[in-house]
Amino acid sequence: MTGESGFQVSVDVTPQEKKKFGNVMIIGLGMIGGSFAKALKERGLATLYGVDRRAGELTLGVSTGVIDYPADLSSDFIAKMDVIVLATPVRAMESVLADIKPFLSERTLITDVGSTKGSVVAAIRRVFGCVPTNFIPGHPIAGAEKSGVLASNSQLFEKHMAIVTPLPDSNPILLDRLHRLWRAVGADVVSMDVDHHDHVLASSSHLPHLLAYTLVDALANGERSQDVFKFAAGGFRDFTRIASSDPVMWRDVFLANKDATLATLDHFTDRLADMRTAIEQGDGASMFGVFTRAKSARDHFLRLLEQRTLGSVKEARPISVSVLPASAMKGAIALLGDKSLSHKTITIAALSEGVSEIKNIDLTGDVRITMQAFRDMGVVIEEVAMDQLRIHGVGLRGLKAPIAPINVHQSRESLYLLLPVLAGQSFTVVVAAEGKLLNQSMGDLFSLVRQMGGQVVSEVADCLPVSLVPGVASNVSIDLQSGSESLRMAAFLAALYSPTQGQVKPWLSGLSHSDVLLRHFGATMFADGDGFSVKPASLMSTNLTLSGDEYETAWLVLLANLLPGSELAITNAGLDSVSFAYLRFLQSIGADVTIPEQDGFGSYEGVVKAAFAELRGFLLTPEQSYQFRDKLPLLCVAAVYATGESRIQGINALPYYYEDRVLALVDALAQMKIVCTYENGDLLIKGGLPLGGELDCAGDDKLALAMLALGSRSQSVTKVNDCQKLLEEFNELESVSVQLGFHCTVTQ
Ligand SMILES: NC(=O)C1=CN([C@@H]2O[C@H](COP(=O)(O)OP(=O)(O)OC[C@H]3O[C@@H](n4cnc5c(N)ncnc54)[C@H](O)[C@@H]3O)[C@@H](O)[C@H]2O)C=CC1
Numbered sequence: 001m002t003g004e005s006g007f008q009v010s011v012d013v014t015p016q017e018k019k020k021f022g023n024v025m026i027i028g029l030g031m032i033g034g035s036f037a038k039a040l041k042e043r044g045l046a047t048l049y050g051v052d053r054r055a056g057e058l059t060l061g062v063s064t065g066v067i068d069y070p071a072d073l074s075s076d077f078i079a080k081m082d083v084i085v086l087a088t089p090v091r092a093m094e095s096v097l098a099d100i101k102p103f104l105s106e107r108t109l110i111t112d113v114g115s116t117k118g119s120v121v122a123a124i125r126r127v128f129g130c131v132p133t134n135f136i137p138g139h140p141i142a143g144a145e146k147s148g149v150l151a152s153n154s155q156l157f158e159k160h161m162a163i164v165t166p167l168p169d170s171n172p173i174l175l176d177r178l179h180r181l182w183r184a185v186g187a188d189v190v191s192m193d194v195d196h197h198d199h200v201l202a203s204s205s206h207l208p209h210l211l212a213y214t215l216v217d218a219l220a221n222g223e224r225s226q227d228v229f230k231f232a233a234g235g236f237r238d239f240t241r242i243a244s245s246d247p248v249m250w251r252d253v254f255l256a257n258k259d260a261t262l263a264t265l266d267h268f269t270d271r272l273a274d275m276r277t278a279i280e281q282g283d284g285a286s287m288f289g290v291f292t293r294a295k296s297a298r299d300h301f302l303r304l305l306e307q308r309t310l311g312s313v314k315e316a317r318p319i320s321v322s323v324l325p326a327s328a329m330k331g332a333i334a335l336l337g338d339k340s341l342s343h344k345t346i347t348i349a350a351l352s353e354g355v356s357e358i359k360n361i362d363l364t365g366d367v368r369i370t371m372q373a374f375r376d377m378g379v380v381i382e383e384v385a386m387d388q389l390r391i392h393g394v395g396l397r398g399l400k401a402p403i404a405p406i407n408v409h410q411s412r413e414s415l416y417l418l419l420p421v422l423a424g425q426s427f428t429v430v431v432a433a434e435g436k437l438l439n440q441s442m443g444d445l446f447s448l449v450r451q452m453g454g455q456v457v458s459e460v461a462d463c464l465p466v467s468l469v470p471g472v473a474s475n476v477s478i479d480l481q482s483g484s485e486s487l488r489m490a491a492f493l494a495a496l497y498s499p500t501q502g503q504v505k506p507w508l509s510g511l512s513h514s515d516v517l518l519r520h521f522g523a524t525m526f527a528d529g530d531g532f533s534v535k536p537a538s539l540m541s542t543n544l545t546l547s548g549d550e551y552e553t554a555w556l557v558l559l560a561n562l563l564p565g566s567e568l569a570i571t572n573a574g575l576d577s578v579s580f581a582y583l584r585f586l587q588s589i590g591a592d593v594t595i596p597e598q599d600g601f602g603s604y605e606g607v608v609k610a611a612f613a614e615l616r617g618f619l620l621t622p623e624q625s626y627q628f629r630d631k632l633p634l635l636c637v638a639a640v641y642a643t644g645e646s647r648i649q650g651i652n653a654l655p656y657y658y659e660d661r662v663l664a665l666v667d668a669l670a671q672m673k674i675v676c677t678y679e680n681g682d683l684l685i686k687g688g689l690p691l692g693g694e695l696d697c698a699g700d701d702k703l704a705l706a707m708l709a710l711g712s713r714s715q716s717v718t719k720v721n722d723c724q725k726l727l728e729e730f731n732e733l734e735s736v737s738v739q740l741g742f743h744c745t746v747t748q
Pocket residue numbers: 027028029030031032033051052053054057087088089090092095096113114115116139140141142143144145146147148149246249253
């Protein structure tokens with residue numbers, strides 16, 4: 001028989017054996033349809049039939065091995081298909097649907113790849129009177145400025161997204177098949193509602209194409225057009241690549257997605273007009289603000305994209321760190337700033353009046369989430385160097401409403417800082433999160449924010465995401481019921497927004513880094529009974545060099561104490577009252593440590609020196625265990641290398657994650673044949689020489705450091721597994737170790 005396309009074809013095509021997806025027909029065998037066909041055919045997953053109104057595309061499709069058979073829209077073909085994919089320009093789909101309607105079987109999955117979804121669904125409704133349960137729209141977010149079957153590429157969809165937009169009564173079995181089809185060609189499948197799809201794509205894809213076409217056309221028809229193109233630089237080429245895309249396809253897209261495109265175009269036009277005004281008025285600050293925000297948003301987005309194309313974090317090969325016994329820690333070192341302090345400093349500098357220069361700041365990992373949130377609310381943050389920021393503070397109440405929810409991803413540190421700050425602004429804002437943060441009760445933080453006077457609205461009580469709605473500001477008086485440092489900082493930030501005076505009564509006395517930092521930026525806090533009163537004055541910008549990470553300092557000091565021949569100086573230490581007390585405690589059990597004097601702001605800044613010394617067994621009371629809860633794994637290791645017995649009391653009274661961490665270390669001690677017993681919350685450790693071997697830190701960076709210290713003088717090599725988090729938190733572990741002569745190596 002002769003098909004519409006003029007081909008002589010055999011209809012009774014019964015392939016030798018039925019392939020996984022059976023008979024798949026592509027209608028519109030151009031770049032996208034061809035790529036999909038080629039990807040399935042190369043993988044041996046289906047028998048491919050092609051239909052195109054241009055016979056030449058089908059001939060090429062067969063000769064280049066993209067499809068198995070040319071076909072047409074007759075009943076002979078249509079009724080036999082397991083899957084039919086519409087891959088024509090979107091406005092051609094309606095007539096194709098009308099042609100195939102009489103022959104369609106309910107068991108055939110029909111889908112499409114069109115760039116717009118609302119218009120396709122409307123066309124289906126016009127043709128069928130409803131959306132048949134076997135029609136499930138889709139859209140691969142992959143492509144190019146090319147068209148035609150010769151441009152097809154079987155790898156096009158690898159590690160790209162494919163959106164499916166099922167309707168409420170879509171057939172679940174066929175929907176599952178559609179997911180499998182896209183996954184089979186390498187795509188990550190996401191589901192989306194039709195309307196949301198069209199709005200998102202209007203901004204992310206349709207508007208950029210419109211701008212590229214219009215720019216090229218305007219310049220091509222403008223003055224000096226010859227020279228404009230002749231001297232076009234790389235930027236012009238990058239920006240306008242997509243203006244080489246197929247005009248029919250894009251005309252169809254803009255006819256089909258009119259409303260969503262107009263909405264994003266209007267938003268863009270307003271922003272362009274602002275830019276015009278800034279240029280006209282020579283307003284460099286506004287331009288600089290837009291450029292720095294845009295640069296950081298794009299860099300952030302590229303990193304996310306890179307992560308997706310390189311494979312997700314979960315797929316990353318696990319990282320281990322091995323330590324060889326018999327090192328000695330020698331030399332002087334300056335450590336990168338504390339991560340938690342880096343988050344806090346960005347926050348306080350952003351809320352200050354004026355420009356702050358911050359040096360030795362850690363800009364890796366979650367710190368970028370805090371930074372991005374402030375940038376999204378109009379704060380200009382310049383990255384002057386890898387460890388240096390210039391932050392243009394906007395004042396306590398000067399943040400601008402973000403255009404989208406603030407997403408703290410999985411960063412608890414960012415959340416605790418941002419929530420009270422956002423509750424102090426005059427706009428409503430939604431705070432979203434991901435992963436583990438979504439399923440935790442944030443009761444302590446939410447109640448603190450409620451005290452500030454606004455409304456805290458969440459679908460699930462005390463859980464994220466949350467909407468903060470401003471109300472009448474009220475004075476806060478917060479009596480903290482835990483020693484959490486994040487909550488303490490959140491309480492101080494909430495107090496800063498009190499109209500006349502805020503009060504914070506910490507769980508533990510003594511100055512923490514949060515208090516010291518606030519004082520650096522001019523906060524007026526004075527001791528009041530067993531707490532602090534905070535006056536509502538503006539914060540003032542300042543220049544600050546952050547001191548070295550406290551936990552790393554504590555770890556290095558312990559190593560120097562354990563390893564014979566060590567002589568270590570940490571030149572930029574900064575200790576809060578707990579770290580100070582920890583080093584004093586080490587001194588009390590025989591450690592050779594020198595601690596700097598307290599400075600005017602209340603912290604101990606300067607050089608910490610440490611050298612090998614024989615440690616003595618010790619007793620830690622429940623109060624001390626609580627005070628040193630963060631550093632207990634390090635103290636357990638000190639007990640292993642100390643002479644005699646040590647007893648650490650009150651472990652079962654600690655918040656569960658501190659207890660879990662100690663118990664995980666107890667398992668490691670037993671594995672290394674160290675005598676230890678854990679009874680009624682008391683841990684007894686008998687000094688001895690650990691065996692060495694393979695340990696697992698369960699992704700806990702602090703436990704990993706303690707385990708490395710444990711292996712530092714053991715009888716054989718100690719390998720600690722699951723160290724990804726450790727290297728995220730302590731990026732410079734290898735370089736610091738090399739510099740100090742500590743023999744540890746990172747392996748994948
Ligand atoms: N180009 C891209 O990067 C992407 C395009 N899409 C969507 O995929 C679809 C196809 O786009 P491309 O493959 O790029 O276009 P293309 O121009 O390479 O292919 C379209 C094919 O459909 C054929 N065709 C047009 N009307 C027809 C009809 N009534 N019956 C049979 N065949 C007909 C054309 O002859 C052509 O071969 C469009 O709906 C587009 O919105 C989706 C993602 C990316």
